[in-house]
Amino acid sequence: MTSEIPEMKMGHVAKCIRCDRVIYKNSWCNPAGLFALCLTALMMTIPAFNLPLFSIHLLGITEETNLLQGAMMMIDSAPLVSFVVILCAAIAPTLLILSIAISSGYLAINYKSTYLPKLFKITRLLIHWSMLEVYMVSLMVAIFKLMNYADLYLGLGFYFFVGLLLLNMTIISNYSNHKYWEKYQSL
Amino acid sequence: MxxxxxxxxxxxxxxxxxxxxxxxxxxxxxxxxxxxxxxxxxxxRKKDSLQKTWALLITALIFIIPANIYPITYLLKNNTLYPDTIFSGIISLLESDMFGIALIVFVASIVVPVLKLVALIFIALSVQLHWKFSAKKQLLIFTFVDWVGRWSILDLFIISIMVSVFDKGHLLSVYPGVAASSFTIVVISTLFAANSFDTRLIWDSQENQNNKLQDNEYND
Structure with missing residues (x-):
């Protein structure tokens, strides 16, 4: 159904007249600000994925675990599971932040690149597959489960991961595909 | 112009x-x-939307059976292999008095996939057969299912964490089972099914039905 989008104040949304779904969001969307957030997030991904999320004291040995290691260990026994875990918890979020970073960077310096439409399209696709918040909840479930069996200590990676999650959520809630298209077309 | x-x-x-x-x-x-x-x-409209959705839903419907029957993880403890299905995992959580976690796992690994399949099949059927069920309600169900669907990946993440923690060879290890791969297929194909479904078809099918009814009235 065709709906007309009226002039709106910042923070207001336009909804479809037929199904009440939000079709346009007049959000704060500043490419330079988002670019800075994305760069911070990109730097956080390295420690968040590689440093131990927690360590556990079991059978007299202290075992550490991080996000990538867990997925890599299943690559022989269940390659599909391993692939999906790496995709949703590491590759998709990183690529998503990277693509938003590149497009924001271009828009911030008012450079009209022919790659931008492709990037916007990729960004839209990746938003579905970035599941950091789901990983966070699984991590909490796993930690509560394990606390009953052994001593458990949170590692540095955990704090980086929480930081990355918060940054990621801020970026996604402020990013607007519509706004970026408008900016791109007005260049 | x-x-x-x-x-x-x-x-x-x-x-x-x-x-x-x-x-x-x-x-x-x-x-x-x-x-x-x-x-x-x-x-x-999205190309071949309904067909793609049906194909993916049928795939999910097939794989949800092994996902629930076969063991999703194996626990190797002192050289003995203990298989665990989705359901027995939840039962053992309940037995060790972890009701909150049992509920999260139950919702994410049993309720969500089944609910998602049932809801998507219902909406696809209603579009296919031009049922007169409130279009807005159908969209509401679809939006909810679409949002909640990603949470069934939770189970896979937990498996990956458990596998990396319990890695002591024959003393104490966790391995993913056949059901883990089947469950992945269920989750992925329902995610794609929801993605390939064009919600505008809900209205299209009802409009077609109205037009047909009007035509019939004229003919009578």
């Missing part, structure tokens, strides 16, 4: 199509396959 869209009428009625990538609309002709603004592929 660009045709101006009239609000309150569907794009289909006005022979206009909206680009899913850039959000601009353009005239719908048989020979236009590219959006004039961003040069991405464009079509009036």
């Amino acid at each position: 660009k045709k101006v869209a009239i609000a309150g009428k569907t794009g289909k009625e006005q022979a206009l199509q909206v680009c899913s990538v850039c959000g601009n609309y353009s005239e719908h002709n048989m020979d236009t396959t590219q959006c004039p603004v961003c040069h991405q592929k464009i079509s009036l």
